[in-house]
Amino acid sequence: MLDAYLALEDGRVIEARGRAPGRTRGELVFTTAYTGYEESLTDPSYEEQVLTFSYPLIGNYGVRNERFESERVHPRAAIAREFTDEIVEWFDHEDVPAIDHIDTRELVTSIREEGAMNCGIAVGPDVTPADAKAELDECINMSEHVDIGKRVTTVEHTTYGDMDAETDVALIDCGAKMSIVDSLTHKGAAVHVLPYDTTSEVLTDLDPDLLFISNGPGDPANFKAAQTLVEEYTGEIPIAGICLGQQVVARALGGTTEKMNFGHRGVNQPVRDLDSGKVVMTTQNHGYTVGDPGEILNVCQINVNDGTAEGLLNRDLDVVTRQYHPEAHPGPHDSFGFFDEVLEMTEPDADSKTATSSDHAVVVDN
Structure with a gap:
């Protein structure tokens, strides 16, 4: 006993x-x-x-x-x-x-x-x-775990998917879920999973079509290497982020982050797209959120319950992020379309497309 x-x-x-x-x-x-x-x-x-x-x-x-x-x-x-x-x-x-x-x-x-x-x-x-x-x-406290990324990241560069794929994604592993990798490879991309402290020199040698900042634990302020990559590559290649990735991107582009009272953790968080008015049910796991997105990024989605930023966007710079987990493992599949939108930014005619939230959603009358 x-x-x-x-x-x-x-x-x-x-x-x-x-x-x-x-x-x-x-x-x-x-x-x-x-x-x-x-x-x-x-x-x-x-x-x-x-x-x-x-x-x-x-x-x-x-x-x-x-x-x-x-x-x-x-x-x-x-x-x-x-x-x-x-x-x-x-x-x-x-x-x-x-x-x-x-x-x-x-x-x-x-x-x-x-x-x-x-x-x-x-x-x-x-x-x-x-x-x-x-x-x-x-x-x-969580903010004092300054090396938390080291405990959850990949040790070395690992590639998933078809090596001859038309799209190469550089996924910065700040604590990535494998479902994110699977979601991208199922769409036909080759995903290069890189350590959380990857330098710009490594990324330049890889020459990816997309920079993707993953989810991860703790305070986004402690992921300075990933933030530096976003600062250096914004406007050069498309950039996407999920969960902690959204927070890192926001900080890199002039925004702020803050700790939440008890966070969002579950599979039933309602998110409204501000352009379409559609609401999707989402999977979430985070204790920090974007406070002020700054002047570069626009809030395109919000949490219905508390109004926090659930999606950030700059179409001109090809930057799009989500605070929730579109790969939805576990959870509802309402937001799978995010990965299509992200990969569309890498296509030659991407300028004629929009990175709006066209996720497969149900309109909810609020």
Whole structure:
């Protein structure tokens, strides 16, 4: 029998059932997704966080490697009302502490009211509340993880897709989900996945048709190399970004970013396109957002719930970004059309096209 304690930044210590042993710490966040737990747990954007599932039963359809977004589990620990034995075996294999038999409804409400908070977790046969508090005392804020990109990026240049493809995409891996790579290769592109600290000299030698900044964890201010690439190549080649990628692009082109209270994490976030009026349901996982887009980029999509920027655009410079995850693993497929729009910017007659949000959407009367 494993004891388990969760120490919160607000001073509370919560007793739980220990499922997978270990001691760790991180930023406590939650997701509202009720399926796709394999994709969520292997999403590099959860690095240095403790993931709480709001859906009560996690693991009910097993664990399959083909659903993974990366090679490992990224949250420092996992919390649910109840985990199945099969998913607990996975946590054991990954050395990821896990706890359940906890009132996740109350925990999620606390995060919504107080914001994402630091926490410490201790799980084992003889752990005490003091052990969890000790972990909490060592926890640092997300903005202080200045080298977080190093822990989630590719080690070396890796190419996916047809090497003879007409379109070469340079994907800067700040913590990319494999579904982004798959979405681009399925459209016929060759995708060159490059480390997060790739230099302009490497990009010049590669001579890609498109620069794509991926999703990733933490504060976008800590991804300065990717920001430099955007600064240097804007106007030279088309540029796209997803999630953290949108934030990096915004910062590079004169915008600002800010930390959200508890972020957007789930598969049911409504996004309105300002040009067409259409609303799509989207998959999201981010704790930072674009505050001021600056004078170069225009906000083309917004979150229906809170008005935050979900899409940025400059047609003249061939720059387009999304705060949500158009590849939608897990989640609804409303926004798959984004990858068509991005690749259209690389075509010879791209000037005659528009990078609007023509995603396959349903018009919602608000």
